Amino acid sequence: LAKTTQPISMDSYEGQEVNITCSHNNIATNDYITWYQQFPSQGPRFIIQGYKTKVTNEVASLFIPADRKSSTLSLPRVSLSDTAVYYCLVVRNTGGFKTIFGAGTRLFVKA
Amino acid sequence: SQTIHQWPATLVQPVGSPLSLECTVEGTSNPNLYWYRQAAGRGLQLLFYSVGIGQISSEVPQNLSASRPQDRQFILSSKKLLLSDSGFYLCAWSAVDGNTEAFFGQGTRLTVV
Numbered sequence: 001l002a003k004t005t006q007p008i009s010m011d012s013y014e015g016q017e018v019n020i021t022c023s024h025n026n027i028a029t030n031d032y033i034t035w036y037q038q039f040p041s042q043g044p045r046f047i048i049q050g051y052k053t054k055v056t057n058e059v060a061s062l063f064i065p066a067d068r069k070s071s072t073l074s075l076p077r078v079s080l081s082d083t084a085v086y087y088c089l090v091v092r093n094t095g096g097f098k099t100i101f102g103a104g105t106r107l108f109v110k111a
Numbered sequence: 112s113q114t115i116h117q118w119p120a121t122l123v124q125p126v127g128s129p130l131s132l133e134c135t136v137e138g139t140s141n142p143n144l145y146w147y148r149q150a151a152g153r154g155l156q157l158l159f160y161s162v163g164i165g166q167i168s169s170e171v172p173q174n175l176s177a178s179r180p181q182d183r184q185f186i187l188s189s190k191k192l193l194l195s196d197s198g199f200y201l202c203a204w205s206a207v208d209g210n211t212e213a214f215f216g217q218g219t220r221l222t223v224v
Contacts, residue, residue, distance in 0.1 A: 032211045034211060034212065041199070041218065041220065042217055042218065043117075043201050043203070043215030043216050043217055043218050044155070044201075044215050045215070046212055046213075046214070049211060049212065087154065091211045091212075092211075093211050096143045096160060096162060096205060097143060097145065097203070097205040097211070097212065097213040098157070098160070100154075101147075101154035101155035101156070102154045103152070103153055103154050104154060
């Protein structure tokens with residue numbers, strides 16, 4: 001399974017767009033890129049998933065270049081409630097949900 | 112809809128005491144089930160996963176064990192807790208044919224004193 005590298009922490013202000021970039025140089029053909037959000041003392045929650053190009057849902061966008069060795073999670077107009085840890089995961093589409101959780105990126109949104 | 116229940120939310124146990132954490136899933140059949148542990152400020156470490164009743168795979172050697180007595184029930188146990196067993200324990204499930212997304216419970220904060 002490919003390991004991921006992402007910034008340890010980021011600061012932002014309410015209303016700004018936040019982009020968190022993740023590198024996954026050893027991603028395999030049958031791996032998907034998935035982002036989770038975790039609030040203190042809660043379980044992680046799925047945000048978005050993609051394989052290539054761009055994926056958008058009601059909370060975020062995910063940009064994946066053609067070589068798939070990196071990805072960028074984009075959170076539009078963040079609010080204080082978006083303060084959380086964000087995990088970038090590479091997940092294989094066989095063999096059950098097996099992935100490597102790194103320390104994630106701690107996002108602090110300020111007023 | 113599917114839901115996952117995990118209890119208790121917090122637990123304080125003395126060193127050497129036994130442990131039993133329970134997780135149940137509703138609204139799905141034959142899920143894959145997982146136990147994770149999270150140390151403070153760290154990522155999640157996979158401890159056990161199960162693809163069916165009585166089928167348990169251990170990812171790391173440790174003082175803990177897991178059992179799956181029923182299809183949607185997953186139990187994490189220890190006969191004698193160590194201080195190093197303290198942490199945030201999370202149960203999760205994924206669909207049998209959905210390997211790229213897992214759904215997590217609310218977690219149990221275990222403090223061994």
